[in-house]
Amino acid sequence: MSYEVMAGLVGTAILMGIGVPILVALGLGTIYLMWVCNYPLLVVGQVPFSGIDKFAFLAVPLFILTGDIIAHSGMARQLVRLAYAMFGWIQGGLGASTLIGSGFFAAISGSNSATAAAMGRMMIPEMESKYTRDYSGAIVACGACMGIIIPPSIIYIIYGSVAGVSVGALFIAGILPGILMIAFMCVANYFMCKVHRYDPPVQKFSASELLKAIWDAKFALIAPIIILGSIYGGIATPTESAVIAVAYCLIVSFLRKKMKVSDMSGLFLRSGVVCGVLMPIVALATLFSETITMLRIPSLFTNAILGISESEIIIMFSLFLILFIAGMVMDTTPIILILVPLIGPIVTNLGLDPVHWGIAMITTLTIGFVTPPIGINLYVVSSIAKIPIVTLFVKSIPLIIAMLLALFFIYVFPQLSLWLVQFIL
Amino acid sequence: MKKNVNSEDYNKNKPSMLNLLKRVFKFLDSKIEEYAITVFYFSFTVILLNEVIRRYFFAASTDWSEEVARFLFVFLVCFAAAYAVRERGHLRISIIDNLVSKKIKFYLYIFYDICFLILAVAIIYYSVQIMQLQIRTDTLAMSESLRKLNLNMAYVYAAVPLGWALMIYRLIQRFILTIKEYKEGKLE
Numbered sequence: 001m002s003y004e005v006m007a008g009l010v011g012t013a014i015l016m017g018i019g020v021p022i023l024v025a026l027g028l029g030t031i032y033l034m035w036v037c038n039y040p041l042l043v044v045g046q047v048p049f050s051g052i053d054k055f056a057f058l059a060v061p062l063f064i065l066t067g068d069i070i071a072h073s074g075m076a077r078q079l080v081r082l083a084y085a086m087f088g089w090i091q092g093g094l095g096a097s098t099l100i101g102s103g104f105f106a107a108i109s110g111s112n113s114a115t116a117a118a119m120g121r122m123m124i125p126e127m128e129s130k131y132t133r134d135y136s137g138a139i140v141a142c143g144a145c146m147g148i149i150i151p152p153s154i155i156y157i158i159y160g161s162v163a164g165v166s167v168g169a170l171f172i173a174g175i176l177p178g179i180l181m182i183a184f185m186c187v188a189n190y191f192m193c194k195v196h197r198y199d200p201p202v203q204k205f206s207a208s209e210l211l212k213a214i215w216d217a218k219f220a221l222i223a224p225i226i227i228l229g230s231i232y233g234g235i236a237t238p239t240e241s242a243v244i245a246v247a248y249c250l251i252v253s254f255l256r257k258k259m260k261v262s263d264m265s266g267l268f269l270r271s272g273v274v275c276g277v278l279m280p281i282v283a284l285a286t287l288f289s290e291t292i293t294m295l296r297i298p299s300l301f302t303n304a305i306l307g308i309s310e311s312e313i314i315i316m317f318s319l320f321l322i323l324f325i326a327g328m329v330m331d332t333t334p335i336i337l338i339l340v341p342l343i344g345p346i347v348t349n350l351g352l353d354p355v356h357w358g359i360a361m362i363t364t365l366t367i368g369f370v371t372p373p374i375g376i377n378l379y380v381v382s383s384i385a386k387i388p389i390v391t392l393f394v395k396s397i398p399l400i401i402a403m404l405l406a407l408f409f410i411y412v413f414p415q416l417s418l419w420l421v422q423f424i425l
Numbered sequence: 426m427k428k429n430v431n432s433e434d435y436n437k438n439k440p441s442m443l444n445l446l447k448r449v450f451k452f453l454d455s456k457i458e459e460y461a462i463t464v465f466y467f468s469f470t471v472i473l474l475n476e477v478i479r480r481y482f483f484a485a486s487t488d489w490s491e492e493v494a495r496f497l498f499v500f501l502v503c504f505a506a507a508y509a510v511r512e513r514g515h516l517r518i519s520i521i522d523n524l525v526s527k528k529i530k531f532y533l534y535i536f537y538d539i540c541f542l543i544l545a546v547a548i549i550y551y552s553v554q555i556m557q558l559q560i561r562t563d564t565l566a567m568s569e570s571l572r573k574l575n576l577n578m579a580y581v582y583a584a585v586p587l588g589w590a591l592m593i594y595r596l597i598q599r600f601i602l603t604i605k606e607y608k609e610g611k612l613e
Contacts, residue, residue, distance in 0.1 A: 019522065019533060020540050021515035027544040042558075045551025048585045049499055055491055058473070058498050061466065236477060243473040265463045272462040275498075276505020277516055331516050373520040 005295055008033040012288075022334050026284045033291050043287065051283030055239055056161050060110075060154045060278065062242035064271035066223065066249050067109020067147075071118035072267060073253035075220035078213075079104040080123065082221075085213035087186075089205040092193030094130055095139050096186040098123045102143030103182045106150035107224035108245070110157075111274070112369055115147035116140060116380040124385045130199040135192070137387045138370075138395035141377040142185060142403065145366040148332070150178035152227055152245075155332055155362055157238065158282065162340045165354050167238045168231050172424055173359050173417040180416065181363070181406040188402035219252045232424060278333055285337035293341055302345045312350055316411060319343060323361055327368025331376070335365060355421060356414040363410055367403055370396050458508035458591075465501040469494040489570040496581045503588020510541070510595040531607045538600045545589045545596070552585040 012029030016022060027044075034041055070076050080101035087096045102119050109115055120140045127136035148155040151171035160167035193199050214221070227245045230236040236244060253259035292298065308318055322343075326335045340361075347357045369377040371393065378389045378396075410416055476490040509515050517537075522530065556579040558564075564578040565571070606612045 015540070016518055017521070018536075019517050019519055020537050021517045023515060024537070024540045024544050027548070028540060031544075031547055042551055042554060044547055045549075045553070045555045045585070048503075048548055048552065048589070049555075049582055052499050052502050053495050055495055058469065058494060061501075062470070235481060240473060240477050243470055244477060246470060247474050268463050268466045269459055272466045272501055273505050273508055273514070275502050276462075276507070276509045277514055279502040280506050281516065329518060329520075334516075374518060 001295070001297070001300065004036040005033060008036060009292075009297075016330075022331065023281045023284050026281070026288045026334070030284065030288045030291050033295070037295065039291070039294065047287045048280065048283050051286045052279045054161055055237070056157050056167060057279065057282070059152070059157050059239040059242040061271045061275050062239070062246050063110030063152045063154055063157075064114050064274055065267060066152075066227075066242070066245045067105065067111060067114040067118060068267050068271060069246070069249040069253055069259070070105065070108050070220060070223065071114075071122075072263065073249070073256060073258035075217070075249075075252070075256075076101075076105055076118055077122060078217040079220050080119075082210075082213040082217045085206075085210040089201055089203055090190065091201050092186075092190045092199050093201060094127055094199050095136075095189040095193065098127060098136075098139050099143040099146075099182050099185050099189065102140075103146045103150055103178065104220070106146040106148075106153075106178070108152075108220070108227070108249075109147060110152040110154045112144050112147035112366070113376050113380050114271075116144035116377045117384065119144060120381050120384040124381075132395075133385060134387055134391050134395045135196075135198070137381045137385045137392050138399060139189065141370050141375075141381045141392060142396050142399040143182075144377045144380075145369050145403070146178055146182060149174050149181060149363055149366060151175065152238070152242065153362075154278075155336065155365075156358070158333055159336050159340065159358050159362060162286075162337055163344065163354055163358060165358055169355050169421050169425060170358055171228065171231065171238070172421050173355050174362075176416050176420055177359055177363055177406070177410045180409060181403055184402040184406040185399050188398045192398055219256075223249060281331075281334050282337060285334045289338050289341045298342050298345060301342045302349070305346050306349060315346070315350065319346065320364060320407075320411065323364040324367065327365040328371045329374055330368075331374065332362075332365045332368070336361070353414060353418060356417045359417040360407075360411050363407055367400060367407075370400060458504045458511070461504040462501055462508065465497045465504070469497040469501070472497075487570065488568040492566060492568045492571060496584075499581070500584045500588075503584045504591070507588060507591040507595050510592050511599060513599065527607075527612060531603070531612055534603050534612075535600070538596055538603075541596055542593060545593045549586045549589050549593075552582065552589070556582050556586070
């Protein structure tokens with residue numbers, strides 16, 4: 001690697017580090033690298049179009065919109081009530097139902113920040129009386145990580161398009177790891193409640209209450225069935241299933257008289273704006289990773305990592321560390337676009353399944369949502385509940401440890417992600 | 426005094442061409458991205474929904490819907506990116522914000538905006554070259570129905586220079602606002 005190339009890479013990292021918007025740092029870095037290596041620069045004008053012009057990406061705003069509609073129309077509250085009817089009788093039942101409710105919500109919404117915003121506004125005021133405000137915020141922030149693990153998920157769509165993996169397979173593969181992470185967090189929450197004497201059980205389990213809650217939440221529960229069913233029934237592509245889900249959620253909200261036509265433009269705008277932030281990064285990060293691939297940097301990287309040790313476990317652990325640290329300091333989308341081409345060859349070398357690896361990678365990156373300095377869930381919850389970010393993080397630590405334990409199982413047992421895929425597809 | 430206000434009021438509302446243009450410009454300036462985002466977003470959703478319904482219930486399909494929806498999405502992204510510039514909403518690593526004084530932060534903001542400007546100018550320059558290339562080589566869309574319209578891809582491609590030019594406009598607007606806020610000591 002020549003000094004000019006080295007300077008380009010370091011320069012890009014410095015620009016990002018001093019806070020230049022990620023898309024600008026990637027764009028300028030790429031232009032410099034291409035200019036140094038005499039690559040045709042015309043592609044710089046092409047990629048802001050061709051990098052976005054993919055049918056799969058249309059699902060990104062739509063799967064955020066579905067969640068916004070569900071939250072706006074009050075259906076999200078029914079989902080939490082259902083979770084409370086299931087687990088409200090245990091100590092810490094309200095926290096557990098917030099975590100499980102986030103899971104239900106995530107089965108309709110594809111974004112973690114939308115999940116954090118919706119659950120935060122709804123559950124923090126309710127939990128405050130039984131827990132401390134800080135700990136309730138931590139539960140919401142960690143639960144919202146499920147937003148991109150449980151399908152549908154905008155991150156699976158982006159990973160699928162970079163790594164050339166079927167988005168449908170990723171959606172299915174995410175189900176069991178997501179449930180496992182929620183279960184581990186519920187156990188951690190139970191122990192926290194025992195220690196701090198939070199939220200003692202007040203009611204007994206009642207089957208009739210549960211059935212009533214299921215009946216009340218029926219319209220919200222049909223939405224994930226429509227999304228996954230239309231994909232696996234071969235009726236629709238993931239993008240089309242997102243359109244069907246949006247139409248379904250809108251119709252139900254109108255029928256329940258919880259939505260006015262005038263509300264719609266605001267909802268469309270909010271999820272549309274997210275694309276303006278994500279998609280230019282996707283376009284320029286794609287160009288960046290293509291450029292470094294032409295410079296053969298991925299093979300240098302592969303050799304360096306594979307050179308660390310013969311042992312598969314140590315290599316896996318070092319990949320985990322790279323992803324974990326990257327997730328702490330950067331946003332998920334650019335990490336996936338830059339690191340997938342770098343890590344891909346190593347993973348193939350180890351003989352891992354790309355679907356399993358995708359799930360392992362994305363579950364690792366989600367922990368970055370609740371760790372400073374760049375933890376989007378922390379920012380969202382802190383702005384809703386007026387809790388300092390550091391306090392929120394400290395209170396999240398038990399739940400983060402639970403997620404790390406779940407990650408261990410996800411890494412070690414590929415069957416967790418692959419079994420359902422083999423079963424259904 | 427009172428008379429003065431009235432005459433000023435009258436001047437403001439005088440139905441002249443210039444005033445009308447001013448009002449139209451002011452309206453566009455404050456709302457153009459919001460309207461563009463909503464319209465593009467809504468129309469590709471409707472197109473795709475129509476396509477799914479046609480295919481599932483009437484076993485009929487069109488060859489243009491997917492392509493048109495994609496193009497609308499690119500337009501949506503370009504306007505939404507300009508909206509994000511206006512709100513300083515583009516993702517960045519903000520660790521440094523808490524470490525530096527307000528003065529350094531102000532200079533950093535100026536530096537970010539200059540970097541953004543350089544990138545935007547480069548993208549506009551090369552995307553216009555691509556458009557010229559498309560016009561020279563008569564590049565058409567993929568689907569048969571769109572080919573019949575004889576629509577050059579350069580029209581669709583115009584989304585990129587248009588969107589990034591709008592971003593430059595918003596950058597300059599925000600740049601001036603940042604300087605003003607800094608002078609008044611209100612920079613967050």
